[in-house]
Amino acid sequence: MSNDLQFGVEDLVFANRILAKYGVLDGFGHVSMRNPDRPEHYFLSRSLAPELVAQNDIIEYDLDSVAVNGDSRRPYLERFIHGEIYKKRPDVQAVVHSHSPSVIPFAASSVRLRPIYHMAGFLTGGAPVFDIKSKFGCTDLLVTCAEHGAELAKILDGSSVSLMRGHGFVAVGGDVSVAVYRAIYTELNASLQEKAINLGGEIIYLDEQEGQNADATIRGVMHRPWELWKQKVGTL
Numbered sequence: 512m513s514n515d516l517q518f519g520v521e522d523l524v525f526a527n528r529i530l531a532k533y534g535v536l537d538g539f540g541h542v543s544m545r546n547p548d549r550p551e552h553y554f555l556s557r558s559l560a561p562e563l564v565a566q567n568d569i570i571e572y573d574l575d576s577v578a579v580n581g582d583s584r585r586p587y588l589e590r591f592i593h594g595e596i597y598k599k600r601p602d603v604q605a606v607v608h609s610h611s612p613s614v615i616p617f618a619a620s621s622v623r624l625r626p627i628y629h630m631a632g633f634l635t636g637g638a639p640v641f642d643i644k645s646k647f648g649c650t651d652l653l654v655t656c657a658e659h660g661a662e663l664a665k666i667l668d669g670s671s672v673s674l675m676r677g678h679g680f681v682a683v684g685g686d687v688s689v690a691v692y693r694a695i696y697t698e699l700n701a702s703l704q705e706k707a708i709n710l711g712g713e714i715i716y717l718d719e720q721e722g723q724n725a726d727a728t729i730r731g732v733m734h735r736p737w738e739l740w741k742q743k744v745g746t747l
């Protein structure tokens with residue numbers, strides 16, 4: 512493992528612990544990163560609660576979500592989410608899949624998740640909803656094969672977030688810190704948007720240009736929350 516790779520995998524372990532600490536992942540959900548040395552591979556923990564993930568739990572997969580080097584440890588059932596998004600989106604370096612509670616109503620409702628503040632400018636293009644039923648009929652709602660994952664990636668298209676009806680969401684980013692930030696703030700935005708809706712008045716969301724501007728600015732200062740979040744989860 513190169514030094515860069517070592518640091519990358521460390522960041523992935525931090526991402527697991529941070530997302531657990533902030534309630535975006537619990538016993539379920541996962542976060543992955545593309546292998547920076549081999550973009551046709553990605554890293555994801557073995558089937559384990561994210562809060563418990565350590566460096567030696569990380570498995571390397573190809574983009575068909577087959578473990579490389581004959582690693583036979585138990586995988587996450589929904590690893591295809593990650594492989595199929597990396598296949599479709601060369602710009603994506605990290606993927607979070609979560610069932611965090613405030614987001615679920617927006618995945619089930621005709622009310623769209625929209626950016627209520629500058630911290631969620633990445634939602635400006637909309638968060639398209641993947642309904643597994645529309646293509647695959649009655650399932651257990653889980654993304655358990657490449658075909659399910661490819662359809663989710665198709666619905667996500669160029670967006671930063673896609674909601675999953677009756678299930679959760681995915682958030683993607685150009686690096687691990689951005690994907691983590693987007694997952695945390697998707698949850699916060701959903702909670703705040705619901706509060707705004709409950710006020711009962713007219714809501715003015717960020718317009719598309721405001722959202723793009725805010726997203727670019729926030730990504731430029733990502734080092735600040737990332738250092739804080741790492742410190743909050745302590746040493747690995």
Ligand code: MN
Pocket residue numbers: 540589608609610653678679
């Ligand atoms: Mn899931």
